[in-house]
Amino acid sequence: MSDIKITPLGAGQDVGRSCILLSIGGKNIMLDCGMHMGYNDDRRFPDFSFIAREGRLTEKLNCVIISHFHLDHCGALPHMTEKVGFDGPVYMTHPTKAICPILLEDYRKITVERKGETNFFTSEDIKACMKKVITVNLHQVIQVDDELEIKAYYAGHVLGAAMFHIRVGQNSVVYTGDYNMTPDRHLGAAWIDKCRPDLLITESTYATTIRDSKRCRERDFLKKIHTCVENGGKVLIPVFALGRAQELCILLESYWDRMNLKVPIYFSLGLTEKANHYYKLYITWTSQKIKKTFVHRNMFDFKHIKAFDRAYIDNPGPMVVFATPGMLHAGLSLQIFKRWAPNEKNMVIMPGYCVSGTVGHRILNGARKIELENKQILEVKMDVEYMSFSAHADAKGIMQLISQCEPRNVLLVHGEADKMAFLKTKITQEFGIDCFMPANGETSFIKTKHNLPIDTSLSLLKRQLMPAEESDEPDPKRLRVLHGALLMKGSRMHLSEPSAAFRELGVEEHKLRFTCNICSEEEGPVVDVTERIYRLLQREFPRSPVQFSTENSITVGDSVFVQIGGDEESKNILVSWSHQDEDIGSKIQSVLRPG
């Protein structure tokens, strides 16, 4: 039995920089290729030298699979394909392929042009990298090569997010990427069928959280914003351009509609406009409700939400601004934050997870004084609120997914170590299956055990399955025994009837027959003796057919033949049987032999 080997290069007991190496049935696959938001040095990319000390990776990896477009899942892709060197196929869904290059380009601009870094991947690198991408549809089974096949399932996390089912021969793995088990305003819930993989690799961002009802959270969110703007405050919502932003926009849009509010809502320009356009085009990837209504009104045509301009930062009066990026680590959102932070009327709402090392993470942990890059100290007086709107599965959702696909083993990634450990015990207890949580660079081995597929001749199978008589109801509980010859030729295995197998092999079955003569002094007519022996044999072999055949002879079973001859005084009993009925034959002898 072959093993499955897992080595996380990133996201092992950590969030960010998702990159997991999977080795299954002799194939090597890279699951995601992300960057880490918390670092600005070499640590932001996975350590590719683990795969190959130097040189290109094309020979080492069969394919790369990207689950969705978030940078912590695809941010290192151009670096890997162009700088390190990989020419093999990269798989992702259509929306991911559409949005991914935009985010990468944006990320590149920020790092290279703002921070002036060199030795970073270029626009050309991104383009060249995207040329290697092969798109997959949901549920489409793609043969990467003769043995390796992958299939995408809906994951719900963001537009185009997918879980991947990877199969080589009998071994299979499901990689979830990030997913969400509860449907929201604009995306459906993740779904997978009962595919019983050997291993489920699942994210565990919210391994210990069980979130209260969504409705409450949303009401809370709206109330807070409403009070803040009523008091003349400004609300900053740092978001990533795609995903939560759209969800919250829909939420605010409908609230503004309902409450007839006039306070302006802004959305940082550029990226997001384009992003909304993508949502319009990929309606099929969104939720049921949006799909139904899009013909009359596309949910992503917002009435109240307008584009933001840098000049608006110092505009007087209340406003709500969505600004990127979501963790306040750079860009517009940080700029606005710096401006608004000293005013206690204002509020910042963090709607998602913040990686350690970012400004977002620090203020969420209660820091009121933030040191900025240029050694300046920023005093934070504004309200800081955290509301978990990120579309990750919570503990309940993870358990739900496990029971949905019934894996034989679970492996946790993309979460914090102590939280993982808690979830691990829970999984082991509840499902009675093994659970792994390797750290970065650590390898987990998962043993697999599988049935062997054998080609069986239909006639053999039918004979066993057909009831002996037409009237017989098939009884599922009855023990059905199959007896056949297993023929192995090279790697092919055939199970067929023994005679057929011998024929195919060109081997003749050797017929070995025995004949014994037993003399008996018994008196009386031959017919009577035959009758007596017949009854005797019937008694002795209740489970075998005992029959008269020709005159004075009896057959038992398939091949045993008893003939009685002689005269009134002495009888000559001839017993003959083939080797296969050796046990019957020798038994008859011992029964019939006088003494």
Add this chain to the structure above:
Amino acid sequence: VCLSDNPSKPCFILFFKGVRIMLDCGLDIKQIMHYVPLLVVPGYVSSWAGKIVHELKDCGGRLLVDAVPEFAIPAVSIVDLSTLDAILISSYNCMLALPYITEYTGFRGTIYMTEPTLHLGRQYMEELVKYVERNPKTNIASHWKQDFIFRNLPAPLRDAILPSQWKKLYTQHDVDSALSKVKLVGFSEKLDIFGALTVTASSSGYCIGSCNWVINSKFEKICYVAGTSTLTTHPRPVDQTPLKNADILILSCLTQTPLSLPDAMIGEFCVNAAVTVKNGGNVLVPCYASGVTFDLFECLSGHLEQCGLSGVPMYFLSPVSDSTLAYSNIFAEWLSPVKQSKVFLPECPFPHADVSNGSGSSSSSSSSSSSSSSSSSNFHTPCILFTGHPSLRMGDVVHFIELWGGSSANTIIFTEPDFPHLDALAPFLPLAMRVCYCPIDTSLNFSQANKLIRELRPLHLVVSGTYTRPPVLEPIELMQSLFMEPSPLTYKQGDVLSLPIKRQFETVQMEPELADTLEPIEVKQGAAVSMVTAELVARDNKYILKPLPKEAKLLGKRRPDGSLLWRKPYIFGSPGIHVIVDTLKQHGFSSLKVEESEQGAIIHLVKEDSLIQVDGASTHIKCDNEEVRLRLRDVMLRCLKQL
């Protein structure tokens, strides 16, 4: 079994491995030709002549039935449809009869189709339903179907096939309920049907979301190819690889207009439309709500721009035009690579969306479903109007023929190949407007089909009988029929074909515990044999071999019902005579006398008073002494191989 008469609107049922699958469910709507057109505006004064017989009308020298139109559904009575396990739909053109099957027959299975097929198919059905329901007719004509009347009717009507089996159209409720049984599939998704079969859809390139079905068991492969197009239009191109090397290839939906090439026809269409518009006339295009219509939009707007006519408005009038246009723009995954790459920009894959989005000088999609009489005044003439239904028996097109038919400046251009245009026009004659016929059918023509067959190399081919005969009218054309070796199996409606597939093997899973206990013996170079006796568990059409349970082993060596041993010994080999003799000697039998004959040899064991007859593959031991016999047996087994 084939249930449909029209090879372009197929409906098959396949029985295979105990599973019943219906392939496509096409509705033949040609019959509507026999009915009086349904007016858009009730009470509109029509110029048609009065009744001849009750229920029948004479229109332009033809007898037509004046009643609620009825349709010829597939011959469902042949099979008990409640036993159907699944229905596979290849494209939205081939699913219009679904509600008849799912709603009135006790059908309990699942319907499989792709997402675009579902949505666009729903639009087609709703369009039909709306057209028919829009002007309710109270009378259902049935008198004319009676034999004695029917036989005396004049020609075109008399040739109708089995009108007594025609059915009224389903309702909106039927459509919803039928489509709620649909399960969506993606291209090359492997679906499991009761563990017995896996079915896979692969792109067929005919229209958005259209597919060919590959039905696989572990050892056999049946391909169902319907409406395939090798031309490049807007849908995703045909994927031939999964169809290769099938045991059986079922081919249907070949082109209905083998004589006209689509490209040339599109060109002609554009030219005709442009000329008409230039001369101040209106162009009327009866069409379906999707499919080639989208290509026409694109080509025509391009052509008009070239001619400097980009100011001419194009209208698309149908109760569902809004929906189909919107849907067409969100199915990027199902479109051709060129269209797909547009979405990455991001841009709408079809130009009509951009245009109708507001910048619209050249075309706009208007959907005024019920009140088209009022909206017709809103059209800026001259214009180009796409509208349904192509049969000219219902829909807005009826109204516009009445409206524009009188002027010779106007043109009507037929593009849909489903209906003979002369028959369609018959009730409206005489017409002053120009009539053009540019049928565009992108499905395979015969030479393409032959090429496809050569590439796919199926073992057997199944096609409609009509495809194998050259048409009567054009005997000169040689490429009009299909040919293949071995000659294809043909069908006609109601035929039951038994397909030449012989199943021989089935996959059985063996548990590793059992596999560990086996000790295969190498019989020949590279071939080993092991006897297997195991418990067979059959569940959900999957078979698993498990080691025998312990209780069963304790029961003894006999099976409860019979004559076989648990482990029946098998011996084989044909040792030479001297081998046997040598072995016998080694085991203490000394007084041997060997008698060789032609058949074999006889070994006399003088002392033991026994005989061994050896004859190639059989040995016969005659011995009266049990102890000696057992010794002899062991010696023989030493010379042979045992399993």
